[in-house]
Amino acid sequence: MESLIISLIVGAIAGWLAGIIMKGRNQGLLFNVVIGVIGAYIGAWLFRFIGIAITGGVLGSIITATIGAIILLALVRVIKR
Numbered sequence: 001m002e003s004l005i006i007s008l009i010v011g012a013i014a015g016w017l018a019g020i021i022m023k024g025r026n027q028g029l030l031f032n033v034v035i036g037v038i039g040a041y042i043g044a045w046l047f048r049f050i051g052i053a054i055t056g057g058v059l060g061s062i063i064t065a066t067i068g069a070i071i072l073l074a075l076v077r078v079i080k081r
Helices: 002-021 029-050 057-080
Strands: none
Touching: 002 029, 002 057, 029 057
8 A cells, every 4th residue: 555655646746747847737636646657657668678777766766757757748749749
């Protein structure tokens, strides 16, 4: 149960940071969590694919999820155009 709560918090922070970096409008907490959690999977896959290991506990998870969420938001922008 604790890991689920931490994952949701990391997802919310990562989604919020990605939204700020991508200069999007604030979509709310639920949207930030969804984008952050999906971004965490994208970021983890990407870093494993290129052979980079980001450690650092929660901070490393936030960095990985934020990078993945930025990639996700960029892809969504490209598809919407």
